[in-house]
Amino acid sequence: MINKGIIILGSSRSKGDTFQMANYVSNKTGFPIIDLKEKKIGEFDYDNQYAEDDEFMPIIRQIAKNYQTIIVASPVYWYSMSGIMKTFFDRLSDIIRYEKDTGRMFRGKSMAAISCSGPDIVDGFYMPYRESANYLGMQYLGEVHTWITEGAIDEEVKSKLNMFIAKLNQPAEF
Secondary structure (H helix, E strand, C coil), X not given: CCCCEEEEECXXXXXXXXXXXXXXXXXXXXXXXXEHHHCCCCCCCCCCCCCCCCCHHHHHHHXXXXXXXXXXXXXXXXXXXXXXXXXXXXXXXXXXXXCHHHXXXXXXXXXXXXXXXXXXXXXXXXXXXXXHHHHCCCEEEEEEEECCECCECCHHHHHHHHHHHHHCCCCCCC
16 A cells, blocks of 8 residues: 655646646555645745745645655756746745744655656756755655657556556665
8 A cells, every 4th residue: 555645746737748647646546636836836035925825834734744755746847847846845945944843744754756758857857856855854765757658648658657656665765
């Protein structure tokens, strides 16, 4: 049985290629998807001044309280994670500073990453994910790079996703 987890979708297209990958994993694991595009999350602010209706902290508290595994899913935009996902990580990495109790709740949890673009991935793409997990005291379970072929997930990618899902319950390698 896969532990309780959640998928954070960070794409400019809520129903795009990366969503197809996140949805495939969600259907296999039962992990719900949070679509960052549908949420009001302000850009990082050094003074921690966010709009009253900013949804980041309610979301992050829910994740910290209720989930052991966090899968982040982003398309590859200009050799990096999407802007929406970058904002999420900027805010996530700062909770240790301004809401320490919530930040500490991430220690011992697990993180994994899904990327989506063409068949090739650039060297270093996953480094921010690995290092963010390390910074938060999380185990990094690995990543999977995916792509869509003629509007669908082909068998090679499904096989990669299935292997990725199988790794979610294995201890992280340090």
